[in-house]
Amino acid sequence: MNIEDRILNKTLLSKVTTAEEAAKYIKDGMNVGCSGFTPCGYPKAVPLALADRVKNGEKIRIGLLTGASVGRELDEALAGVNAVSRRYPYQTGKLISKRINDGDTMYQDIHLSQVAQQQRYGFLGHLDVAVVEAVAIMGNGGIIPSTSVGNTPSFIQEADKVIVEVNTSQPMELIGMHDILIPKDPPYRQPILITDPSQRIGTSYMPCDPSKIVAIVPCDITDKTRPLAPLDETSKKMAANLLDFLEVDQGDTLPPLQSGVGNVANAVMAGLLDSKYTNINMWTEVIQDAMFDLIDSGKVNAISGTSLTPSPEGLERFYKDIKKYREKIILRPQEISNNPEIARRLGVVAMNTALEVDIYGNSNSTHMFGTRMINGIGGSGDFSRNGGLVVMLTPSIARDGKVSCVVPHVSHVDHTEHEIHIIVTEQGVGDLRGLDPREKVKVMIENCAHPDYRPALWDYYNRGRKEVGGHIPILLGEAFSWHVRFLETGTMKS
Numbered sequence: 001m002n003i004e005d006r007i008l009n010k011t012l013l014s015k016v017t018t019a020e021e022a023a024k025y026i027k028d029g030m031n032v033g034c035s036g037f038t039p040c041g042y043p044k045a046v047p048l049a050l051a052d053r054v055k056n057g058e059k060i061r062i063g064l065l066t067g068a069s070v071g072r073e074l075d076e077a078l079a080g081v082n083a084v085s086r087r088y089p090y091q092t093g094k095l096i097s098k099r100i101n102d103g104d105t106m107y108q109d110i111h112l113s114q115v116a117q118q119q120r121y122g123f124l125g126h127l128d129v130a131v132v133e134a135v136a137i138m139g140n141g142g143i144i145p146s147t148s149v150g151n152t153p154s155f156i157q158e159a160d161k162v163i164v165e166v167n168t169s170q171p172m173e174l175i176g177m178h179d180i181l182i183p184k185d186p187p188y189r190q191p192i193l194i195t196d197p198s199q200r201i202g203t204s205y206m207p208c209d210p211s212k213i214v215a216i217v218p219c220d221i222t223d224k225t226r227p228l229a230p231l232d233e234t235s236k237k238m239a240a241n242l243l244d245f246l247e248v249d250q251g252d253t254l255p256p257l258q259s260g261v262g263n264v265a266n267a268v269m270a271g272l273l274d275s276k277y278t279n280i281n282m283w284t285e286v287i288q289d290a291m292f293d294l295i296d297s298g299k300v301n302a303i304s305g306t307s308l309t310p311s312p313e314g315l316e317r318f319y320k321d322i323k324k325y326r327e328k329i330i331l332r333p334q335e336i337s338n339n340p341e342i343a344r345r346l347g348v349v350a351m352n353t354a355l356e357v358d359i360y361g362n363s364n365s366t367h368m369f370g371t372r373m374i375n376g377i378g379g380s381g382d383f384s385r386n387g388g389l390v391v392m393l394t395p396s397i398a399r400d401g402k403v404s405c406v407v408p409h410v411s412h413v414d415h416t417e418h419e420i421h422i423i424v425t426e427q428g429v430g431d432l433r434g435l436d437p438r439e440k441v442k443v444m445i446e447n448c449a450h451p452d453y454r455p456a457l458w459d460y461y462n463r464g465r466k467e468v469g470g471h472i473p474i475l476l477g478e479a480f481s482w483h484v485r486f487l488e489t490g491t492m493k494s
Helices: 010-015 019-023 045-055 075-080 094-102 112-121 152-158 233-249 263-272 289-297 312-320 322-326 340-346 380-384 437-448 451-467 476-489
Strands: 031-034 062-065 084-088 129-134 161-167 213-219 257-259 280-283 300-305 329-331 349-353 356-358 389-393 422-424 429-431
Touching: 010 213, 019 045, 019 213, 031 152, 045 075, 045 161, 045 213, 062 075, 075 084, 075 094, 084 094, 112 152, 129 152, 233 263, 233 389, 233 422, 233 429, 257 263, 263 289, 263 349, 280 340, 289 300, 289 312, 289 322, 312 322, 340 380, 349 380, 356 437, 380 389, 422 437, 429 437, 437 451
Parallel strands: 031 062, 031 129, 062 084, 129 161, 161 213, 257 280, 257 349, 280 300, 300 329, 349 389, 389 422
Antiparallel strands: 422 429
């Protein structure tokens, strides 16, 4: 099928042009909103053409907004030529991360459910151009997303100009998989009437005024999804610990599940295959490989998210059996998929990962040793602040045992003791519900910390109680010395 067959509004055929011509609509100092949530459904040809303009000597730096992280043709290509002045709200590329930590790119880490509304409010600046990957354009100008939705519907609504990349590598069978709703902003917002992940409340396309479309670019560059590492023993043990806990705590029926991205999350989903649970529903952000296994097993009723995030092999598998998977998967805007109202109504089991946790139940998900941004908070805050059961998972040690991931005080706080119910490591499960902070210490050290670090953690806590006392005994200077010690000696062992 050629691109003309994917443009049902024939008056727009005159807008078909090259990526190089389309990129000329993007000027220095503009704010640009792009589709994409993880390395799926993001524009590819136009960002590459924009990067080439900078390589050829033009001065172009833009504010870049997306749904979350995106593929290398966007973040990495533009970061490689230092063309991103500001970045919102999440990223994973090595080059863009380096630009942020070096101060070349200003970056605000934002809860993903809040980005679209903040952009509509003007908090993030006026949106000049939206660049959107599409499967097709409908007769009314509506744009069919591809493998993610993210913030794209709101970007289309708010941008002055819209550039559409019609990607012919994305199958037309994606049509019908999406459920698009842009909620009205307060004080006019109405309840979002979803009581089950399988429900649909919107349209299958993203509304767009055809007059806003200034360029349509043919593209056949495929999504560059990232491979998943083989499931290691630590991830398997963490998943087994959590599932054993859920079988006791939740009984025979699970509420809808939310699971973050990565190998640990994929291991938890894989563990469900061998569990007693059937009729599983998921209200989450991303769909990974193990979720296809769950669909194949017949254990899943519905999976609602905002993006596919499989490995390259998983994406090929999805395309091969797309009609089957489309029956179970719904992709929505991230302000719906991550919506606090819905997460709280459904009582989701929220499962996300941390870099480190402390003995009082706080979690750091974003900053290495408190200073260097890794990726961002993503959607974990949306779910941890509103889930019915909130779980944080982390290994007990890192860097070949040189670092304890259970520390006296996290070096950066993303998720506080007030919202986390359960912490899981490969050592065991820490059930923190209803506990005084001083009661949490015993649970965290004995159930979650690695045995090599338990004596030092107990020594810290006991001296803290003696020297400062209080509801949360913290020796602040010494708490952070755990991180300084690693930076100086390469080990946090005392």
